[in-house]
Amino acid sequence: MNNMLTIAMPKGRIFEEAVHLMREAGFPIPDELSEDSRKLIVTVPEAGLSFFLAKPMDVPTYVEYGTADLGVVGKDVLLEEERDVYELLDLRISPCRISVAGLPDWQPTLHPRVATKYPRIADRYFRERGQQVEVIRLNGSIELAPLIGLADRIVDIVSTGRTLKENGLVELETITTVTSRLIANRSSYRMKSEQIDALTCSLADTVRQGGSVR
Numbered sequence: 001m002n003n004m005l006t007i008a009m010p011k012g013r014i015f016e017e018a019v020h021l022m023r024e025a026g027f028p029i030p031d032e033l034s035e036d037s038r039k040l041i042v043t044v045p046e047a048g049l050s051f052f053l054a055k056p057m058d059v060p061t062y063v064e065y066g067t068a069d070l071g072v073v074g075k076d077v078l079l080e081e082e083r084d085v086y087e088l089l090d091l092r093i094s095p096c097r098i099s100v101a102g103l104p105d106w107q108p109t110l111h112p113r114v115a116t117k118y119p120r121i122a123d124r125y126f127r128e129r130g131q132q133v134e135v136i137r138l139n140g141s142i143e144l145a146p147l148i149g150l151a152d153r154i155v156d157i158v159s160t161g162r163t164l165k166e167n168g169l170v171e172l173e174t175i176t177t178v179t180s181r182l183i184a185n186r187s188s189y190r191m192k193s194e195q196i197d198a199l200t201c202s203l204a205d206t207v208r209q210g211g212s213v214r
């Protein structure tokens with residue numbers, strides 16, 4: 001059996017915090033694993049760890065298919081992608097929320113349109129409330145949609161609230177709060193339980209001690 005643990009790391013916002021947390025938990029992550037580098041795979045044989053860098057939305061896919069044993073990913077992505085993976089630990093990093101937002105003078109319309117990068121989350125949210133909406137999937141700059149008349153409302157990430165404020169939008173409802181999670185492939189979790197449990201426990205201790213808060 002291959003005893004190496006392969007970990008899918010998300011590029012972008014979560015990356016630095018995740019690396020910081022792992023180093024605090026005692027895992028020797030080399031400087032080579034950096035967003036400044038173009039290298040996508042970094043192996044640390046002496047620690048039995050191999051890391052690769054992926055787009056955040058793709059992390060659960062790599063983990064579900066077993067190309068990574070573990071992954072670090074935002075709860076928003078888990079809720080959107082609905083991949084068959086284990087969620088092992090709340091890492092309490094990269095906090096934000098998913099909210100419904102719109103113009104302050106927004107009025108309900110007969111066939112409301114909702115723009116979002118999270119079509120499943122949006123669809124589920126409005127369906128559970130018995131509200132019929134047309135969900136329009138966009139890839140970014142979601143706040144544009146109500147400003148230019150593409151949609152009545154948006155479902156998007158809010159962190160500081162600055163993007164909403166600078167575009168004259170208001171947060172109407174919070175759908176859920178979000179932090180990053182450690183996830184595992186189901187069969188890896190059975191086959192490599194000892195290694196995965198040890199890594200999860202070290203990270204959990206560090207998280208409990210507030211080690212990740214910077």
Ligand SMILES: Nc1ncnc2c1ncn2[C@@H]1O[C@H](COP(=O)(O)OP(=O)(O)OP(=O)(O)O)[C@@H](O)[C@H]1O
Pocket residue numbers: 011012013014055056057073074075076077094095096140157158159160178179180
């Ligand atoms: N202000 C924020 N905006 C977006 N994501 C945030 C924010 N704060 C924390 N996050 C977390 O970071 C993750 C997104 O990271 P990032 O923006 O780097 O990736 P991305 O959405 O794939 O970006 P892009 O599509 O612009 O490359 C989200 O899944 C979420 O869990």
Ligand SMILES: O=P(O)(O)OC[C@H]1O[C@H](OP(=O)(O)OP(=O)(O)O)[C@H](O)[C@@H]1O
Pocket residue numbers: 139140141142143156157158159160161162163164
């Ligand atoms: O509340 P804030 O702190 O302003 O953060 C929220 C904004 O950040 C994200 O956008 P991102 O920067 O990823 O750009 P994007 O529009 O291209 O997705 C998100 O989609 C919001 O637009």
